Amino acid sequence: MRIPLSWLNDYIPVPDDEQESVADALTMAGLEVEETLQTPFGDVWYTKITPNRGDWASVYGTARELAAIYPNKKLKPPFAKPEGVASPSEPGEVKIRIDDSANCHRFRATVIAGVKIGPTPQWIQDRLTAALGDRYRMINNVADITNYVMLELGQPLHAFDLDTIPNGEIVVRQALPGEKLVTLDGTEHELPLGTLCICDNERAISIAGIMGGKDTEITAGTTNVLLETAHFDPFCVRRTAKKVVRSEASYRFERYVDPNLVALAGDRAAQLIVEHCGGELVGVSEAIAQPIPKRRFLARLDRVRALLGVDVDRDAAIAALTRLGLEVEQSAGALDCLIPTWRPDLTIEDDIAEEVGRIALGYAHIPEKIAWQIGQRGQDSPRAAFIMRLKNALVAQGLQEVITHSLVADGGPGALLLRNPMAPEYSQLRTSLVPGHIAIAQRAVREGIRDIAIFEVASVYIGSPQVPSGCGGGGDLTEPLRVSGLVAGSGNPNLWAIKGESYPADFYFAKGIVESLLATLGITAEYVTDTSPFTHPYRTASVLVNGQNIGMVGECSTAVVEANDLPKRTCVFGLDGEALAALAQETKVGFSALPEFASATRDVAPVFSRDMPFDKIEQVARQSAGSLLESLRLADVFEDASKLGEGKRSLTLRFTLRAPDRTLTGEEIDATLIGIRKALTGIGAERL
Known part of the structure; x- marks a missing residue:
């Protein structure tokens, strides 16, 4: 914007000998005077207007800003309505x-x-x-x-x-x-x-x-x-x-x-x-058609002072805001601000703090303070530290972090539409990270990469029912944290003696990633069969913690795999990062000496109905084994209707028992196994 100084002087005095200092003051207040041009019509300021300050795009708006900066400079009114102007009610109106x-x-x-x-x-x-x-x-x-x-x-x-x-x-x-x-x-x-x-x-x-x-x-x-x-x-x-x-x-x-x-x-x-x-x-x-009233909100003085780092005087703050055109009243330690209609950029109390800082104090007069002392260093916020904890845990499992765009072409049901998108492919806010990971996997496969293990920890964007679709305003918008990943191909690289297909990155591989992540956070979960529109109907599970659904893990459906040219058995997982943050426990990593006494390994092969969830069997088995249990794993699954009966299967559970202070006796081992068999029988086990 070019501001002729002769025109500006119609509203506020800017003497020739003060032009440079006034331009500097205007620049320090935020309206940058980039250059003073000499023209046949006098000096002209070339000002740089920020996108949120449309009121500066005029001679009078610039004069009004100068009047706020200089209390001793009187601002003349823009225009006095002449007599004889017709009123809206006169006949012959358009x-x-x-x-x-x-x-x-x-x-x-x-x-x-x-x-x-x-x-x-x-x-x-x-x-x-x-x-x-x-x-x-x-x-x-x-x-x-x-x-x-x-x-x-x-x-x-x-x-x-x-x-x-x-x-x-x-x-x-x-x-x-x-x-x-x-x-x-x-x-x-x-x-x-x-x-x-x-x-x-x-x-x-x-x-x-x-x-x-x-x-x-x-x-x-x-x-x-x-x-x-x-x-x-x-x-x-x-x-x-x-x-x-x-x-x-x-x-x-x-x-x-x-x-x-x-x-x-x-x-x-x-x-x-x-x-x-x-x-x-x-x-x-x-x-x-739509009246636009002035907005009103409170700005706490304590908040203003904390943001500026200065114990700013209340009366000086009120005077500066008044010069800016705000109507300000005191209200129990706060400033009750009525915002003029030419300032749509003032929406929260932090904006008021900025106005006080640049007008009442001046940016050049805000004192510098050392925010740290010798022996101390900056730290991440608790949220940032938790996000880094999640990332480190997933990287430790061999996954590679990816970053996808928060703007997508199709964000799914309930996605918020941008009012002014850059392009059609960036017209909505994402509600899930999974589609972005599928797109990355698709590109990787086209480039000849078959073994994929990626993850992302980022926000999605969820609008409340009060947010009108397509207008980008009203209601509430939340940005919950999500943890998502995709695996495909093999869990280990192809070696001359080990083929990749011997260790596929399948549903159980993906589930193991989720289990390891939760273990790192000190969270115990159960996995319940579930369904999803884009995953396999029999290879999908919800992740529950104390009955709360915090996510899912599943194999992509055949339709999704074929539509995106993905490897077979491509699996995805998605977890609620906010729920993880609330449930996470501090876990300590320490050193344990090698055991001095021998362990004892015993197998128990109960027969259960196929409908019995394994996580329930495992939970009962662990509890019944007591303090002597060092590890438990599923060693084998046997199914044969002619030998076990229809709908039955035999599970070989391998228990490793050990005492930290002695070698276990046969009687102790037998007593433990008796307790295990009794507990498993109590939940329907046969032929122990």
Whole structure:
């Protein structure tokens, strides 16, 4: 943005000998003055406007910021409404209908009759040249005045030839399929669906917030002017500008324009048109589809001081915020802030702390503090430390970490849609990490990689039922932590003596990864047969801890494997990271000396119904073995209907028993086995 200092001086004094120091102060407050340009019309500041501060995209907005920085500089009001301005209720007003109230919140039409189109006054031309540089070309007095007011106040305006609009009817709606418009630059555009248009009762005559149409422009023969000032949704304008054409107007609307400028800028432009183009004000029509009230929230002084690291004075903070246009009241150790409509970027108390820091104190005056002392070092937050613990445990099992994009083409049921996506493939927020891992495995297989073991620890994005689909706002959005992985191929590389297929990365391999991870966290879980839309119907299990479902592990279904060209028996797992964090226990790794006394190994081969879950058998067996049990594993499974009966199977359980202080006697071993058999019989074991 180019700010002519002669224009700025209309609102706040900036003497020549103070220009450099004032520019430095403005830069230190956040509105960077990148360069001071010498022009035939005086010095001009070239300022860099951040995307969240649309109010800076004007001469008056810059003056208002300077007035906040310098308490001793008096800010002049932007414009005093002249007498004789018609009220909205006068007869003969333009008829306005807003069909798209979500994207057009307010529309005002000022009618000026009997104007004389001619050259623009020289002083307006000079200021427009200083502000726009080589981009400025004189059009006519009415069009140049609308541009002048836009640069002065920050509110884009557009002037129509009223006689080209049938019956003086204005409709604000979205473009119809195939609708076209020739804009002021002479280019014909086919308007994409979703384009907000200003229309008469038959056709589009302007692209809202961007550029007017050729057929309704102000020409030498124009005598009656319809002056538009409106407030449009910034996301809608940005979407359309990216697809169609950018302009000075869209540059401001994209960054948010104060809705209360609609009337002020309309009156200011009308005053200048009557003064320099003749004519008289006939009437003002206005439609407000969606009022935008001021927002209010509390900012705790203790929080502000903690964020700034300075015991800032309460009265100084209130004075600075007041100069910024906030209405502030004290409220039990907090500041009750009423936010002006030109500051949509102020939404939480941390934003108030920033305003206090840059205006009341000044960034240059916030003292430096050493945040650490000798002998101490920085540490991860508890959450970051837990995430690193998860990653280390999975890397230790031979998995490789991957990082997938949080934006996807299809996030699944309930996924949140972006209002302004970069591209269709990045239009939704992911609700699961698994699809990203399948895509990585697919690419790996195409490159000839068959043995895959990957994992990711990252957030997904879940919207509450109150979040309207596709609008990206309202309701609550949570970002829960998820732990996910995929394995395929072989669990060990192919060696000359050991073939990869001898140790497949199958369901049990994936389940073992989950078990080892949980063991590292000190969590004991049970695995219950389950189903999932994308996994094998008989090779899927839910992971339960104290009855709480914290995730799943399963083999991908045949449909998923074939659709993505994955190796057979590709398996995935997914765990709730938030639940793991709540359940995790501190585990210590220590040294244990080699046992001094011999162990005893015994096999027990109970026959159970196939419906009996193994985890229940294992739990009972471990409990019954008592303190002498060193290890238990499943050594063999035997199934033969002719010998065991239909639906029966024999499980060979191998127990390793050992005492730390003595060699076990035969009587002790037998007594332990008797207890094991009795316990297994109690849950339905046969033929022990």
